[in-house]
Amino acid sequence: MEAVLKAIAEPRRREILRLVSGGELTAGEIAARFDVTRPAISQHLTVLRNAGLLQERREGTRRLYRARPEAFGEVRAYLESFWDESLLALKNAVESDERRTIRGNPRN
Amino acid sequence: MEAVLKAIAEPRRREILRLVSGGELTAGEIAARFDVTRPAISQHLTVLRNAGLLQERREGTRRLYRARPEAFGEVRAYLESFWDESLLALKNAVESDERRTIRGNPRN
DNA sequence: TCCATCCGTTAGTTGACTCTTACGTTAGAG
DNA sequence: CTCTAACGTAAGAGTCAACTAACGGATGGA
Numbered sequence: 001m002e003a004v005l006k007a008i009a010e011p012r013r014r015e016i017l018r019l020v021s022g023g024e025l026t027a028g029e030i031a032a033r034f035d036v037t038r039p040a041i042s043q044h045l046t047v048l049r050n051a052g053l054l055q056e057r058r059e060g061t062r063r064l065y066r067a068r069p070e071a072f073g074e075v076r077a078y079l080e081s082f083w084d085e086s087l088l089a090l091k092n093a094v095e096s097d098e099r100r101t102i103r104g105n106p107r108n
Numbered sequence: 109m110e111a112v113l114k115a116i117a118e119p120r121r122r123e124i125l126r127l128v129s130g131g132e133l134t135a136g137e138i139a140a141r142f143d144v145t146r147p148a149i150s151q152h153l154t155v156l157r158n159a160g161l162l163q164e165r166r167e168g169t170r171r172l173y174r175a176r177p178e179a180f181g182e183v184r185a186y187l188e189s190f191w192d193e194s195l196l197a198l199k200n201a202v203e204s205d206e207r208r209t210i211r212g213n214p215r216n
Numbered sequence: 217t218c219c220a221t222c223c224g225t226t227a228g229t230t231g232a233c234t235c236t237t238a239c240g241t242t243a244g245a246g
Numbered sequence: 247c248t249c250t251a252a253c254g255t256a257a258g259a260g261t262c263a264a265c266t267a268a269c270g271g272a273t274g275g276a
Contacts, residue, residue: 147265151264152264168273
């Protein structure tokens with residue numbers, strides 16, 4: 001999960017993911033959309049691939065990349081569980097606060 | 109969104125969030141659970157608060173922190189949209205691949 | 217007022233990250 | 247085999263992030 005979070009914390013890498021979420025693109029096509037050098041994009045592609053967010057397919061000398069949304073699974077689960085857990089705790093806090101208010105200061 | 113992603117990309121900060129997701133804790137109580145110095149935790153708390161992930165409440169000389177799960181909203185929406193979009197693209201790719209397979213190589 | 221407690225902030229160091237330039241590798245054309 | 251196209255990789259520079267040690271501010275009790 002950490003690799004995924006570190007990977008998508010970088011704006012350019014999120015942009016790359018968006019580019020290849022609709023279909024395959026070659027490394028060169030991806031790099032052409034940015035104003036940094038091609039090696040820089042190649043390094044970003046490596047980070048994304050190591051995080052499992054990218055699938056690579058070779059075709060001759062070219063390399064085609066595609067997004068791998070399943071890699072988001074763990075992060076999604078983390079966010080959901082945290083969301084539920086925290087809202088539950090918040091709900092409990094509000095309720096006990098209401099009980100305290102009713103006892104100590106009944107509806108003003 | 110970027111601030112939230114950078115914030116939760118750090119393991120210690122995720123641990124802090126987990127600690128205060130069940131209720132309020134003071135800065136000292138939080139720091140006591142880690143083996144780094146208290147200032148280090150204080151800096152993590154600042155990062156989390158700036159990302160909107162933490163709510164601070166002062167009581168005397170102490171500061172009580174609580175998780176603010178609403179801050180996850182934007183990231184959740186991003187992941188969901190990406191998930192849906194990519195799976196749709198994947199589905200379309202599979203279907204066109206099936207059509208190609210049926211025409212070019214009908215069920216072996 | 218004086219002192220202790222609870223924290224945040226600053227300065228400085230170390231390590232990680234991002235970029236560029238230069239080079240190496242592989243596949244296909246001629 | 248030679249040349250080119252399309253990439254990745256390595257080395258180095260600049261920047262950013264995380265930590266420690268030292269200090270400062272605010273609150274509350276004696």
